[in-house]
Amino acid sequence: MRITQGCFSFLPDLTDEQITAQVQYCLDKGWAVNIEFTDDPHPRNTYWEMWGLPMFDLPDAAGIMRELAECRRVYGDRYIRISGFDSSHGWESVRISFIVNRPKDEPGFRLDRQEAVGRNLRYSTHAYAVERPEGERYADR
Amino acid sequence: MTIAKEKELEAPLETVDVRREFADLGIGAVLDQLDSELIGLAPVKTRIREIAALLLVERIRQKMALATTFPTLHMSFTGNPGTGKTTVALRMASILHRLGFVRRGHVISVTRDDLVGQYIGHTAPKTKEILKKAMGGVLFIDEAYYLYRPDNERDYGQEAIEILLQIMEQQREDLVVILAGYGERMEKFFQSNPGFRSRIAHHIDFPDYSDVELLAIAELMLQQQNYRLSSSARDAFIRYIAVRKTQPLFSNARSIRNALDRIRLRQANRIVSRLDRVLTADDVMSIEAGDVLASRVFSKGAMDKET
Numbered sequence: 485m486r487i488t489q490g491c492f493s494f495l496p497d498l499t500d501e502q503i504t505a506q507v508q509y510c511l512d513k514g515w516a517v518n519i520e521f522t523d524d525p526h527p528r529n530t531y532w533e534m535w536g537l538p539m540f541d542l543p544d545a546a547g548i549m550r551e552l553a554e555c556r557r558v559y560g561d562r563y564i565r566i567s568g569f570d571s572s573h574g575w576e577s578v579r580i581s582f583i584v585n586r587p588k589d590e591p592g593f594r595l596d597r598q599e600a601v602g603r604n605l606r607y608s609t610h611a612y613a614v615e616r617p618e619g620e621r622y623a624d625r
Numbered sequence: 626m627t628i629a630k631e632k633e634l635e636a637p638l639e640t641v642d643v644r645r646e647f648a649d650l651g652i653g654a655v656l657d658q659l660d661s662e663l664i665g666l667a668p669v670k671t672r673i674r675e676i677a678a679l680l681l682v683e684r685i686r687q688k689m690a691l692a693t694t695f696p697t698l699h700m701s702f703t704g705n706p707g708t709g710k711t712t713v714a715l716r717m718a719s720i721l722h723r724l725g726f727v728r729r730g731h732v733i734s735v736t737r738d739d740l741v742g743q744y745i746g747h748t749a750p751k752t753k754e755i756l757k758k759a760m761g762g763v764l765f766i767d768e769a770y771y772l773y774r775p776d777n778e779r780d781y782g783q784e785a786i787e788i789l790l791q792i793m794e795q796q797r798e799d800l801v802v803i804l805a806g807y808g809e810r811m812e813k814f815f816q817s818n819p820g821f822r823s824r825i826a827h828h829i830d831f832p833d834y835s836d837v838e839l840l841a842i843a844e845l846m847l848q849q850q851n852y853r854l855s856s857s858a859r860d861a862f863i864r865y866i867a868v869r870k871t872q873p874l875f876s877n878a879r880s881i882r883n884a885l886d887r888i889r890l891r892q893a894n895r896i897v898s899r900l901d902r903v904l905t906a907d908d909v910m911s912i913e914a915g916d917v918l919a920s921r922v923f924s925k926g927a928m929d930k931e932t
Contacts, residue, residue, distance in 0.1 A: 544729050
């Protein structure tokens with residue numbers, strides 16, 4: 485099941501050229517660009533691991549694309565996203581976030597129903613991928 | 626029909642008007658500016674013209690869909706202090722930007738301290754950070770030979786050099802590196818790092834300025850600051866240049882700039898010393914012979930002759 489979170493996730497995967505254009509847009513707006521990766525696709529997993537430090541004060545996207553290539557080389561089997569953080573007063577939050585790399589095979593989620601007191605049902609989503617230990621989740625899929 | 630039209634546009638051109646191409650890019654204006662604002666430096670200007678011509682032809686070839694390879698644009702500027710290496714590097718960035726060979730046209734000027742770290746593992750991130758900043762523009766490394774210290778084999782400079790070489794080779798489209806430094810030491814640097822020499826296409830040597838050129842530089846500097854030399858001050862300054870050149874630590878245009886700063890100081894002092902006077906704009910602008918002749922350079926020169 486294809487994960488859809490952040491911008492552009494219902495579109496076909498962005499090409500490198502398109503990613504460059506998006507990153508350039510972030511830099512032109514003065515946002516700090518982050519590269520983050522994870523192998524836990526749960527939608528509530530907000531804080532992904534960061535690849536290096538946030539990147540700002542750069543005039544051109546080429547340096548960030550180089551970092552992304554490096555990150556893909558090491559964590560090519562995981563989800564990688566790029567986010568742009570706007571530090572200006574009144575925003576101070578992430579303005580854009582989009583997935584730039586995903587595992588070849590995404591096994592998707594199972595819906596768990598827990599029967600609680602008084603015929604209540606509690607629902608939770610369970611990613612099949614997390615049944616294996618961290619770091620091996622998408623290794624040979 | 627629109628598709629047919631688009632195809633027509635994409636088809637390689639068979640003829641290109643060189644004059645129009647030249648005018649469109651506005652290289653002429655940049656080169657003229659170079660000619661008018663930089664005095665002397667004939668070999669440098671010729672070389673820049675050649676590079677500009679090559680880049681223009683390369684663009685035309687692209688339009689004609691002929692095979693093009695991205696030209697190697699890394700450069701090395703050698704010359705004595707104050708011969709205009711940094712100034713030309715700044716101009717170079719704007720020329721390359723106009724021709725479309727660098728995307729942003731900014732210059733990041735660094736020295737050894739900015740690239741080389743202080744402990745193991747510090748150098749690589751530091752160098753990469755600078756390279757990231759310079760992407761899409763020009764990286765100007767002043768006194769590049771300090772990167773390599775042959776007397777210390779555990780020096781981290783070597784690490785910075787390796788990263789630099791790698792990026793210079795792999796990301797030629799993204800970054801132009803300009804190395805600068807004094808002639809002899811750069812020569813030594815290239816000898817011990819042959820990788821650098823082969824990756825740099827343009828070696829440009831900056832000659833020293835002649836007396837006439839130095840005077841022209843001084844007059845240009847003064848003109849930009851709304852000052853001018855009176856005719857007697859001009860004669861005095863010609864003598865000043867001749868004497869200053871023979872003294873140690875002479876660094877071409879930089880020495881001239883410093884001399885002018887001191888002359889302005891003395892001029893201001895002269896004006897302020899007589900308070901009961903009505904000044905005209907002319908008085909404030911003009912520099913008199915006395916302002917120049919009060920320089921220590923003359924007294925020192927005279928003393929040297931006596932001893």
